[in-house]
Amino acid sequence: MRQLSFFTASICLLLTFTALFSACSRPTASQSRTLRVAVAASIAPAAEQLKAALESSTDHPGLTVEITVGSSGTLAQQIIAGSPIDIFMAADTTWPNKLHAQNLTTSPPIPLGQNRLCILLRADSAAKANLTLPAPKTAERNPLANADLTLRILTALSNNPAFNRIALAKPDLAPTGLAAREALTKLNLFSTIESKLVYADNADKAAGFFITGTVEAAFLPRSLARKALEKTPGSIMLGLPNEISKPTEMALVTIKRPDTNPAAAQAWLNLINSPKGQKILQDADLAGN
Numbered sequence: 001m002r003q004l005s006f007f008t009a010s011i012c013l014l015l016t017f018t019a020l021f022s023a024c025s026r027p028t029a030s031q032s033r034t035l036r037v038a039v040a041a042s043i044a045p046a047a048e049q050l051k052a053a054l055e056s057s058t059d060h061p062g063l064t065v066e067i068t069v070g071s072s073g074t075l076a077q078q079i080i081a082g083s084p085i086d087i088f089m090a091a092d093t094t095w096p097n098k099l100h101a102q103n104l105t106t107s108p109p110i111p112l113g114q115n116r117l118c119i120l121l122r123a124d125s126a127a128k129a130n131l132t133l134p135a136p137k138t139a140e141r142n143p144l145a146n147a148d149l150t151l152r153i154l155t156a157l158s159n160n161p162a163f164n165r166i167a168l169a170k171p172d173l174a175p176t177g178l179a180a181r182e183a184l185t186k187l188n189l190f191s192t193i194e195s196k197l198v199y200a201d202n203a204d205k206a207a208g209f210f211i212t213g214t215v216e217a218a219f220l221p222r223s224l225a226r227k228a229l230e231k232t233p234g235s236i237m238l239g240l241p242n243e244i245s246k247p248t249e250m251a252l253v254t255i256k257r258p259d260t261n262p263a264a265a266q267a268w269l270n271l272i273n274s275p276k277g278q279k280i281l282q283d284a285d286l287a288g289n
Contacts (some may be wrong), residue, residue: 033242035264036084038068038075039093041169041204042115042176042221043250046284050271053280057169064259073173079104079255086260087116087268089117089252091203091221092175096251109251112272113286117179118225119153121236125216128162145238151187153238157217158193162172166196167209167218173247175248176203180219183245210235221248223285250286 022049035054039047044067045286051065068075068085076095080102084279089107089112090096096109123203131153145153157163169177175197184190198214200206203221207228210218220228222239252272254265271277 024221033062035065035086035268037087038085039071039089041069041202042091043062043089044069046280048287049280054271063264071173072175086252086265091250093249093251099253104256105253106256108155109253112250112252113281114247114249115221115223116239117245118220118222118237118239120210120220120225120228122216123234126236129156129160131156144241147241147243150240152245154189157189158189163216165198165215167200167206167215168197169203169206170199174202176221178250179245187218226285
């Protein structure tokens, strides 16, 4: 809960700023009743729930939320190019910081939570590779591999013919892909595994490759790995330990736009800061650990 508490303290500062701004200027005719939110693929399931909660609220009749999903890098580049976005929820802090450095945001990035890099394996491929993996404990929602087991799995992915195709979001655009590349490089395995990698435009598409059986393994953020696991019974999911890959810090920024409705932006931030919003993040495996 430390991560959520830090997020709460940070977002309160932005809410104060937004409230003051809103009090000084009424929404004009040019300000939209539509809130446009750009969301990293790994955060999209939670964002859809936030959208449903806000649009159904009687406190904001007529307000609609448009969600655009993509990799953090692609979305940030679209914002820089002038895409009409009010709020950007990124899978890391790098891209929000770049937007803030270019004076495109109303405030510095706000911590949003954490996502951990996970490995998903097809059970039949793991068996062919003679990978004996511990059965997860019933109550263990987010099982972590230890460093030795992680090295054994990653070595098998690199060298064993049971794993021919491994999904990964593009490292230059997706923080999860970058984290996977850094972990493999750290273990001196990237050069041997590179020819097996099937690159996806974002983490959700990488998950799709695994779900459809296009690949035998995938590097995914925890928030999407669990959903992929639910759709592929018998598959194996393990989180990489901190010694190999630390959780990725996510961040949110509001974008400077003349037609943004301050009340709508504040409503979204208020929802995230509420117990309901924080539970949505927790249930989506975005609250940290």
